[in-house]
Amino acid sequence: xxxxxxxxxxxxxxxxxxxTIQCQVDSQVxxxxxxxxxxxxxxxxxxxxxxxxxxxxESGFVIDKFPISRPNLTFSTLTVxxxxxxxxxxxxxxxxxxxxxxxxxAFFGQGTRLTVV
Amino acid sequence: QKEVEQxxxxxxxxxxxxxxxxxxxxxxxxQSFFWYRQYSGKSPELIMSIYSxxxxxxxxxxxxxxxxxxxxxxxxxxxxxSDSATYLCAVNGRGTGRRALTFGSGTRLQVQx
Numbered sequence: 001x002x003x004x005x006x007x008x009x010x011x012x013x014x015x016x017x018x019x020t021i022q023c024q025v026d027s028q029v030x031x032x033x034x035x036x037x038x039x040x041x042x043x044x045x046x047x048x049x050x051x052x053x054x055x056x057x058e059s060g061f062v063i064d065k066f067p068i069s070r071p072n073l074t075f076s077t078l079t080v081x082x083x084x085x086x087x088x089x090x091x092x093x094x095x096x097x098x099x100x101x102x103x104x105x106a107f108f109g110q111g112t113r114l115t116v117v
Numbered sequence: 118q119k120e121v122e123q124x125x126x127x128x129x130x131x132x133x134x135x136x137x138x139x140x141x142x143x144x145x146x147x148q149s150f151f152w153y154r155q156y157s158g159k160s161p162e163l164i165m166s167i168y169s170x171x172x173x174x175x176x177x178x179x180x181x182x183x184x185x186x187x188x189x190x191x192x193x194x195x196x197x198x199s200d201s202a203t204y205l206c207a208v209n210g211r212g213t214g215r216r217a218l219t220f221g222s223g224t225r226l227q228v229q230x
Contacts, residue, residue: 001163033217042205042222043161045215092160096216103149103168104209106218108160 002027006093006109013083013116020079021112023093028073031096031104034066037111038089046091049076083116090114120144121208121221129227136193138224140206143187150182151218152191153205161205161220165191196228 003026013019023032032049047055047068055068070076080087091112096104122141130136138152149168153161167173167180167189179192193200203225207218 031216035217043220045217045219048215048217094217096218098149103166104216104218105151105163105166106207107163111160 001105001107002029002095002097004093004095004107004109006112008112009110010113011115013114015084015116017083018079018081019083019114020077021091021093023076023078023109025074025095029095029097030073032070032076033094033096033106034068034076034078035092035094035108036089037092043092046078049078080114083114085116088114088116119221120219121206123204123206123221123224125222126225127227128224129229130196131229132196132198134196136196136200136226136228138191138193138204138206138226140189140191140221141187142189142206142208144208144210145184145187147208147210149209150180150189151207152178152180152189153207153220154200155203155205155223157202193226196226198228198230201226201228 005024034046035043037043045058046061047057049055049068049070051070067079093109094106096106098104120143152165154164155161165180167182173180177194181190203223205223206221
């Protein structure tokens with residue numbers, strides 16, 4: 001499986017500021033995703049990061065709040081903008097591999113634990 | 118109805134016993150299913166994938182899939198305290214056209230020494 005490096009691993013941020021999370025993969029991957037995991041909860045998909053085009057956002061997530069870049073097949077960033085305490089969560093980068101359109105196995109970076117104060 | 122449902126637990130089993138974790142899904146056209154293990158403070162780790170009806174065994178783990186009943190399970194034989202974690206069931210998004218996986222809320226497993 002691909003090696004996924006995510007940074008920062010954790011941060012404490014002031015409300016109203018923005019944080020950019022980076023995800024670097026050691027090989028080219030077609031599919032990259034960003035998930036959020038709130039305390040005690042499961043993973044919620046924020047968006048699919050598309051190489052060379054705008055990300056595809058899930059219901060409840062918007063580009064102005066969570067802008068995503070994917071300049072190439074090994075790198076993506078997620079920015080959490082104008083943060084509030086409700087954004088405190090773990091943010092996870094994920095890559096999908098597999099044969100066929102629907103046999104995607106997902107692998108995760110180590111996550112970014114964000115606390116907004 | 119949630120897309121992927123799991124009992125949150127905790128499921129407590131003694132060391133050496135079989136732990137049985139269950140998951141149901143709502144989208145009938147889903148065709149790939151996964152079990153992830155997540156230790157506290159860590160990211161999810163893939164432990165099993167299954168695509169066809171029946172059983173798939175890998176070491177102490179057995180995944181079972183019944184598409185007619187929209188049910189997938191994970192058996193852990195000879196449970197060890199190190200198996201104590203949250204187990205997440207995940208399903209592909211074929212019905213929604215979403216390539217990313219949809220996760221259940223997870224079942225917390227506690228293996229008692």
